[in-house]
Amino acid sequence: MAVLLIADVNAGELSVDATAKAVSAAGALGDVTVLCVGANCKGAADEAAKIDGVAKVLCAEDAVLGHQMAEPAADLIVSLAGDYSHIAAPGTTDAKNIMPRVAALLDTQIISEVTAIVDGDTFERPIYAGNAIQTVKSGDATKVMTIRTAGFDAAGMGGSASVEAIGAPADPGLSSWVEDKVAESDRPELTSAGVVVSGGRGVGSEEDFALIEGLADKLNAAVGASRAAVDSGYAPNDWQVGQTGKVVAPDLYVAVGISGAIQHLAGMKDSKIIVAINKDEEAPIFQVADFGLVADLFDAVPELTSKLG
Amino acid sequence: MKVLVPVKRVIDYNVKVRVKADGSGVDLANVKMSMNPFDEIAVEEAIRLKEAGKADEVVAVSVGVKQAQETLRTALAMGADRAILVVAADDVHNDIEPLAVAKILKGIVDEEQPGLVLCGKQAIDNDMNATGQMLSALLGWSQATFASEVDVDGDSAVVTREVDGGLQTIKVKMPSIVTVDLRLNEPRYASLPNIMKAKKKPLDEKTPADYGVDASPRLTVVSTKEPEARSAGIMVGSVDELVEKLKEAGAV
Numbered sequence: 255m256a257v258l259l260i261a262d263v264n265a266g267e268l269s270v271d272a273t274a275k276a277v278s279a280a281g282a283l284g285d286v287t288v289l290c291v292g293a294n295c296k297g298a299a300d301e302a303a304k305i306d307g308v309a310k311v312l313c314a315e316d317a318v319l320g321h322q323m324a325e326p327a328a329d330l331i332v333s334l335a336g337d338y339s340h341i342a343a344p345g346t347t348d349a350k351n352i353m354p355r356v357a358a359l360l361d362t363q364i365i366s367e368v369t370a371i372v373d374g375d376t377f378e379r380p381i382y383a384g385n386a387i388q389t390v391k392s393g394d395a396t397k398v399m400t401i402r403t404a405g406f407d408a409a410g411m412g413g414s415a416s417v418e419a420i421g422a423p424a425d426p427g428l429s430s431w432v433e434d435k436v437a438e439s440d441r442p443e444l445t446s447a448g449v450v451v452s453g454g455r456g457v458g459s460e461e462d463f464a465l466i467e468g469l470a471d472k473l474n475a476a477v478g479a480s481r482a483a484v485d486s487g488y489a490p491n492d493w494q495v496g497q498t499g500k501v502v503a504p505d506l507y508v509a510v511g512i513s514g515a516i517q518h519l520a521g522m523k524d525s526k527i528i529v530a531i532n533k534d535e536e537a538p539i540f541q542v543a544d545f546g547l548v549a550d551l552f553d554a555v556p557e558l559t560s561k562l563g
Numbered sequence: 564m565k566v567l568v569p570v571k572r573v574i575d576y577n578v579k580v581r582v583k584a585d586g587s588g589v590d591l592a593n594v595k596m597s598m599n600p601f602d603e604i605a606v607e608e609a610i611r612l613k614e615a616g617k618a619d620e621v622v623a624v625s626v627g628v629k630q631a632q633e634t635l636r637t638a639l640a641m642g643a644d645r646a647i648l649v650v651a652a653d654d655v656h657n658d659i660e661p662l663a664v665a666k667i668l669k670g671i672v673d674e675e676q677p678g679l680v681l682c683g684k685q686a687i688d689n690d691m692n693a694t695g696q697m698l699s700a701l702l703g704w705s706q707a708t709f710a711s712e713v714d715v716d717g718d719s720a721v722v723t724r725e726v727d728g729g730l731q732t733i734k735v736k737m738p739s740i741v742t743v744d745l746r747l748n749e750p751r752y753a754s755l756p757n758i759m760k761a762k763k764k765p766l767d768e769k770t771p772a773d774y775g776v777d778a779s780p781r782l783t784v785v786s787t788k789e790p791e792a793r794s795a796g797i798m799v800g801s802v803d804e805l806v807e808k809l810k811e812a813g814a815v
């Protein structure tokens with residue numbers, strides 16, 4: 255069995271954490287060939303070649319592949335599919351955009367957000383916002399899947415696979431990129447951070463989110479948010495943790511002013527240690543917390559920030 | 564322009580899901596079912612396009628059990644003009660997979676020739692996040708997923724998408740498939756008079772065979788289990804105690 259693994263490449267840079275976790279998951283399925291796609295991705299391909307367990311790296315560089323637009327990216331992957339039993343990608347928004355398209359073009363049913371690989375045909379995945387875990391067996395010739403990387407350890411960086419440049423597909427001319435609005439931040443990336451501090455509606459305003467950010471900086475943490483906090487404009491959309499946001503599993507997750515709706519828990523309940531600060535002792539977040547503190551966040555968070563080292 | 568909106572009947576998002584004791588699935592008997600929350604947003608967006616004079620007809624489609632007509636009536640009460648129900652299962656526990664739904668939707672698109680299909684980004688039961696992308700592939704159309712802003716202008720549309728890094732704006736050629744995210748709009752409630760009116764709006768019934776589609780699953784469900792429960796935590800009385808516990812646990 256052989257796996258084609260689509261690397262997570264953003265603006266020419268390899269997202270090592272997501273890709274290395276997906277490689278370690280996919281390694282159970284056979285030899286892993288990593289595909290890097292982008293306008294410029296030679297650097298990303300060279301980096302991917304260092305991931306332990308990678309047999310080979312394919313590098314498709316072309317302007318048409320520049321912003322990971324679904325239509326050309328899917329055409330490219332389908333053109334390579336014949337050599338592989340499995341086509342996988344870490345479950346980023348890019349992959350969620352592209353991989354179902356690949357699956358449909360190959361007449362296979364995508365298996366989204368795989369959390370465990372049982373064997374070459376059989377996979378576990380969460381359903382109902384993680385309230386149930388389903389084991390499914392695929393009868394399709396080629397298995398197409400996205401991998402929820404949070405639960406896998408990243409492969410090491412001691413490899414030296416060969417890198418092969420490959421051609422790009424013609425531009426199908428269906429869609430074009432206009433602009434990205436990406437917030438630059440010095441903080442760790444949310445899905446790979448060891449510590450995440452998240453704020454909810456209880457924080458009350460965009461200004462007061464500075465409290466959450468202050469605590470996060472003290473802990474060298476990434477900042478997250480509930481949907482309510484994002485909807486209310488306290489935090490940007492890419493901070494949302496949950497069923498429809500990002501899924502995180504850090505060593506420490508601190509939930510501040512978050513009630514603990516199942517849709518939020520879906521994105522963080524596999525964290526190693528969960529701390530909840532909420533003024534309502536009945537808040538459901540306390541049911542998953544290792545350490546719960548019933549307190550007003552406007553008192554507790556500044557105090558906690560000052561008392562941590 | 565005609566807008567097609569696929570809507571799925573799913574367990575209501577407020578219901579606590581229970582896994583059946585025999586591990587065969589999730590118990591859906593006698594639980595509250597509603598329209599998939601993302602699909603309400605898609606219906607709302609379609610109606611707004613009609614109100615803005617950019618669409619002239621909104622057609623809601625559902626694939627599933629007969630009872631999905633309730634979901635379609637909700638879409639009609641919100642303002643859709645007519646509905647198509649494709650009865651593809653007789654038991655709510657038989658979920659129709661995105662590939663099969665996409666094939667059926669392709670059959671409907673071929674017949675109806677809409678200029679835009681507005682899907683939800685994800686069904687909150689199977690959490691697949693796939694149907695819109697699959698339909699787009701089968702049709703060879705453009706796709707714009709996870710939309711938080713949609714601006715249709717003649718033969719193209721500008722769509723802002725919620726992505727991992729923030730927001731991305733793309734321009735797609737029409738006809739297109741757009742999948743909607745939660746922040747696109749706030750869906751309206753259907754008023755009582757509109758609920759009454761919806762009862763008289765046309766609702767056609769079809770089967771997968773009408774579109775030459777075999778809806779049988781590609782994935783066999785081996786088992787369904789509860790996620791591992793977390794062990795009970797403790798409540799701390801003060802910030803000092805919290806800091807102490809975190810240090811003991813080696814977390815800070």
Ligand SMILES: Cc1cc2nc3c(=O)[nH]c(=O)nc-3n(C[C@H](O)[C@H](O)[C@H](O)COP(=O)(O)OP(=O)(O)OC[C@H]3O[C@@H](n4cnc5c(N)ncnc54)[C@H](O)[C@@H]3O)c2cc1C
Nearest residue numbers: 454455456480481482496497498499511512513518533551
């Ligand atoms: C289809 C769908 C998908 C969804 N996806 C997501 C998702 O991905 N992520 C997500 O988070 N949600 C998601 N939601 C929304 C989810 O259901 C909840 O509405 C949301 O998580 C609530 O956010 P919250 O806990 O911040 O707000 P609330 O539920 O309003 O809770 C605020 C909390 O703050 C506490 N509080 C208030 N003031 C203070 C204070 N001064 N000090 C301490 N505590 C205080 C309150 O006691 C309360 O518990 C989704 C919903 C749907 C329908």
Ligand SMILES: Nc1ncnc2c1ncn2[C@@H]1O[C@H](COP(=O)(O)O)[C@@H](O)[C@H]1O
Nearest residue numbers: 569570626682683685686691692693694
């Ligand atoms: N059985 C169905 N009937 C109608 N629409 C569906 C059905 N399944 C999926 N969809 C549409 O596809 C979207 C994504 O669903 P999924 O790919 O299953 O996560 C939903 O939000 C609906 O718009």
